[in-house]
Amino acid sequence: MAENQAATTYGNGKGAGATVGIALLGMGTVGAEVFRLIHENAADFAQRIGGPVEVRGVAVSDTSKPRPGVPAELLTTDAHALVQREDVDVVVEVIGGIDYPRELVLAALNAGKSVVTANKALVAAHADELAAAADAAGVDLFFEAAVAAAIPVVGMLRRSLAGDKIKRISGIVNGTTNFILDAMESTGASYEDALAEATRLGYAEADPTADVEGHDAASKAAILASLGFYTRVTFDDVHCEGISSITAADIAAANQAGYSIKLLAICERLEGEDGREYVNARVHPTLVPKEHPLASVNQSYNAIFVEAEAAGSLMFYGNGAGGNPTASAVLGDVVGAARNKVHGGRAPEDNTYAALPLADFGQVSTRYHIDMDVADRTGVLAAISNVFADAGVSLRTVRQEDRGDVARLIVVTHSAREKDLEDIVARLETLADVHAVNSVIRLDNA
Amino acid sequence: MAENQAATTYGNGKGAGATVGIALLGMGTVGAEVFRLIHENAADFAQRIGGPVEVRGVAVSDTSKPRPGVPAELLTTDAHALVQREDVDVVVEVIGGIDYPRELVLAALNAGKSVVTANKALVAAHADELAAAADAAGVDLFFEAAVAAAIPVVGMLRRSLAGDKIKRISGIVNGTTNFILDAMESTGASYEDALAEATRLGYAEADPTADVEGHDAASKAAILASLGFYTRVTFDDVHCEGISSITAADIAAANQAGYSIKLLAICERLEGEDGREYVNARVHPTLVPKEHPLASVNQSYNAIFVEAEAAGSLMFYGNGAGGNPTASAVLGDVVGAARNKVHGGRAPEDNTYAALPLADFGQVSTRYHIDMDVADRTGVLAAISNVFADAGVSLRTVRQEDRGDVARLIVVTHSAREKDLEDIVARLETLADVHAVNSVIRLDNA
Structure with missing residues (x-):
């Protein structure tokens, strides 16, 4: 009964003024910026969050490498132990890769830590698994930096x-x-x-x-x-x-x-x-x-x-990239996750309720811009037009440039199924009068 | 002690599946769109929120006016009673004006309702008072629609x-x-x-x-x-x-x-x-x-x-305006406020911890584009240049066009304090050779 309640609401926070412990995984360009900005803006963050943040540890692969501004005692190679420390509330993953960060993020979520990651490959590959772990623990999983860095899409x-x-x-x-x-x-x-x-x-x-x-x-x-x-x-x-x-x-x-x-x-x-x-x-x-x-x-x-x-x-x-813009997005997420750790509550989770079916690419409606070298003689345009007409695809513009005995023909189609257009291109390539299909590029339907 | 705890964390929600009651204040273009979209997308909203939303009542000034799609029994002229109804969790204010909506929003916040408003004039005039009421009650006060409608700034x-x-x-x-x-x-x-x-x-x-x-x-x-x-x-x-x-x-x-x-x-x-x-x-x-x-x-x-x-x-x-884009922003806020009512938690509040002093406009740094009619004779440009030099303001570009015995002179300054530039313009207007200062427009410093 008590467990059931815990699952339906997000529970209370640590209370105003409580310190939020951060574990930082990775010390590349983004990680170093995140670390620097957390310290430089500590007073601001404390006000925005409702309590101070403190970096409890930084997981790196090599603790002997000089890292200016980072106290040596914070460095560790044992990322697994770091993400499960009791005084860590929010884990920031900026390692990159898929398998190793996946393990660490799952371990962090399972230990009840909120996670902020900039790792698009990880999220794009394993979102279901990560979201389920975040839901089970009632914690935040944020990844603003994974798409277009500081653009908050x-x-x-x-x-x-x-x-x-x-x-x-x-x-x-x-x-x-x-x-x-x-x-x-x-x-x-x-x-x-x-x-x-x-x-x-x-x-x-x-x-x-x-x-x-x-x-x-x-x-x-x-x-x-x-x-x-x-x-x-x-x-x-x-x-x-x-x-x-x-x-x-x-x-x-x-x-x-x-x-x-x-x-x-x-x-x-x-x-x-x-x-x-x-x-x-x-x-x-x-x-x-x-x-x-x-x-x-x-x-x-x-x-x-x-x-x-x-x-x-x-x-x-x-x-959409770069250490500073990515750090900005990561830190916006850190402030959000830390606020929820202090005050209670949780941001909207990854919700896939609609579960719409995915279309085959062949079913997508598109327009084509097709650039061909064709024989420059009577009847060629008719033959080419017929290929489109047979497939029920109408042409929007046709542009022909003479080049001696070869003509360059650029055709733009109206919208049609990708599959039909693929078939058309395959058929065009079999026509004797089509010397080459130089390029096929899609037009934006917008 | 219990009260103190309630003030430091945001408390629990109603629990997943609970119905969120909405009071809609105002039925103009935006209000009508909000009402329509809440009903049209009810199933989606329930999934995104974690429980269904239901409009408990709509406050209008005239209940006899025909409002297609809005059940007559929802209409009321007693907005004060509506915002305090026990089955209302979120109040949406789209009336406009300042004094009347201010009263209603304060009454709603004091009664523990979260408030979503599209009212920029209200927020720009009374944000402190409204934020304090929201803080005291531990509820959300959202106003995404108040700035640039659907642009989520x-x-x-x-x-x-x-x-x-x-x-x-x-x-x-x-x-x-x-x-x-x-x-x-x-x-x-x-x-x-x-x-x-x-x-x-x-x-x-x-x-x-x-x-x-x-x-x-x-x-x-x-x-x-x-x-x-x-x-x-x-x-x-x-x-x-x-x-x-x-x-x-x-x-x-x-x-x-x-x-x-x-x-x-x-x-x-x-x-x-x-x-x-x-x-x-x-x-x-x-x-x-x-x-x-x-x-x-x-x-x-x-x-x-x-x-x-x-x-x-x-x-x-x-x-940045229009019924639909404004309704989009209002509904984004409604979903957010309703989620917090269901799951507990609260979005970042209006935080003015920095309390920076406000600069007098005279202290602002700016550049001027000044368009004048001046006498077309020797020494005029020197006299005008001296006015700028005396004030320590340097010129970026000077462009002169002859117009018979009058010349048009367009001067663009480098960055300087607004106050100094105002003084310069006042002095230019006293020069006998300056026939008219046609316009003074600022340049963006960006």
């Missing part, structure tokens, strides 16, 4: 828009790829040159795969879709295409037609052939009309465009 | 950025004036014609004073400054200038120099002459460089630009 979806119905989320959520695409557009550089420049300037990692192939964005798409549609979407559910095949010619053609190419994470509700509502999350290069607010998001900035039934269109813009 | 300042230090907030927070200024810029229309068009299209009210004179924006500036700086700033503390004196010539001159004129609400920290930190909130027409994200906020859209120490620059963009 997680809090907005979980709280501010909780009274609305999200229809669609489309966002530039990876700074590396946006930097590369923006550089290609503004300088005419090739993908390879723009990537090299991004690496030189520190916008791309030595192994850029996770960014340029869209995996990082896919983790964020999974998190955004889960929050926006109250439905669990994991990394594996996200259709993912990166930017490594985008050429300078693609960018130039897009520009000429009034578009910028952006790597978008798109989460949307759609109606299936059975009339039921489905959700889909995907990441792919996308043609965005230049007058759309997302088209003017330059350099490594991030932006999330949200369409909701009552609120209409909202856009959130800012630094 | 209140939640962002109160929660997401709670771990950061806000340096400056500058926002387009009034849709009517942005519509007028945008129309003047894009069509070359006069202020009077653009206002008439805004009125015709429903963007301006029959009496547009509160919008065009900046009073509406000033209420929002007071709320933003209070949240951002943890310091109480009220409507009366906000220096406020409207747009009614902006001419087509001002817009044209701004355009030529690469600026758009926007009515900005600006909240910032500044260092006083005594070396202490002060805060200031103000509303005035402002020259914004065209490349700044705020310059491209068109029509009646709102946007808030936030600069924080760790997060860097963030921008939030969307519909």
Whole structure:
């Protein structure tokens, strides 16, 4: 009976003035910033929380490495022991990776600690398991920093828009790829040159795969879709295409037609052939009309465009990566979790009550921008048009440029099922008069 | 002893599955949307809250007016009795005005009800009193809809950025004036014609004073400054200038120099002459460089630009007014307040611990764009330059256009104290060779 009550309400806090103990897991760029800011702003945090915070320990892999400003006695390699210490209330995980932080976060939640993590890969892979552990313990599990760093899109979806119905989320959520695409557009550089420049300037990692192939964005798409549609979407559910095949010619053609190419994470509700509502999350290069607010998001900035039934269109813009912006988001969560430890209560949990079915990517409605080299003679356009007509897909614009005996043909379709468009492209490639399908890029439906 | 405990933690909720009773005060555009959406999304809300919501009554001034979809038995003219009903947990105030809603909100808070209000004038005038009542009762007082409707800037300042230090907030927070200024810029229309068009299209009210004179924006500036700086700033503390004196010539001159004129609400920290930190909130027409994200906020859209120490620059963009966006913000707050009623706990309250002193407007640092008609003869520029030099203010650009025997002189200053610039303008007006000071408009320091 007493247990039942504990499960239905979130219980009392430690009381105003009580100290909140923090365990910090990881001391990379973000961890060091978090540690520094907790100490620099200690007086402010105490006022905002209702009691002081104190870092009880910092788990690192190597305690001998010099860490300026961090007292040596706080360092430990035994993260498991740290997260279960009795004087720890909130665990901050900024290690990265999946398996090891998963163990630690679960151990922390099971020990009744609230957890703040910046780890998108962990959340996108194991949200169900983590949320269940947080629910069982009645503690907070926060991850604002996991999507677009300091842009508070997680809090907005979980709280501010909780009274609305999200229809669609489309966002530039990876700074590396946006930097590369923006550089290609503004300088005419090739993908390879723009990537090299991004690496030189520190916008791309030595192994850029996770960014340029869209995996990082896919983790964020999974998190955004889960929050926006109250439905669990994991990394594996996200259709993912990166930017490594985008050429300078693609960018130039897009520009000429009034578009910028952006790597978008798109989460949307759609109606299936059975009339039921489905959700889909995907990441792919996308043609965005230049007058759309997302088209003017330059350099490594991030932006999330949200369409909701009552609120209409909202856009959130800012630094989507970096030690300081990520630390800002982590610390906002730390203040929130610490407040609840002091005063009692718990923030809205991860709620997947809607459990909408996930659409196959083939069922997604999209538009295509198809760039082909075709034979420059009578009847070619008719043959190509027939391929589209047979599949019931209508054309929106057709643009032809002569290039001697070869013509370049750029076709933009109206909206159709992804599957039908894939079939069309496959059929186009079999036509003798189609010398090459140079590129196929989707247009944003927004 | 028991009372003391109740004051330091927020107590338990009603328990999962319990019904949350809502009292709705007001049935205008927003009230009607709130009512409709609560019923249309009842199943979703119950899942998100943890228990069903039920509207217990709707307070209106005239119960005989037909209100489609609202059962007659819910209507009452006795708002005081309604907010104190035992089966009411959350009171939603969307009446408008100040004195009458103030009485009702206080009565509701004193009776232990959480309150959601969209009333910026009420919050900007009486936040201290309302916050104290909410604290005493341990209930939530939410007002996301009071600033920029569905743009969740209140939640962002109160929660997401709670771990950061806000340096400056500058926002387009009034849709009517942005519509007028945008129309003047894009069509070359006069202020009077653009206002008439805004009125015709429903963007301006029959009496547009509160919008065009900046009073509406000033209420929002007071709320933003209070949240951002943890310091109480009220409507009366906000220096406020409207747009009614902006001419087509001002817009044209701004355009030529690469600026758009926007009515900005600006909240910032500044260092006083005594070396202490002060805060200031103000509303005035402002020259914004065209490349700044705020310059491209068109029509009646709102946007808030936030600069924080760790997060860097963030921008939030969307519909800042209208029944649906406002209802979205109100309902987000209703879900939050209802959750806390069910599960226990309380959201971060209005915290003004920092209590920074407010700067006199004269102490604010600003830059001026001054447009004058001057005599076109030798020595005039020297005389004018001396006025600035005597006050220790340096010039950034000087542009002169001949117009027969009169010249138009446009001067842009470097940053200086508002008070010094006011003195300079007063002195310029006394110079015989200055025929007229046509306009004085501030530049955004951002």
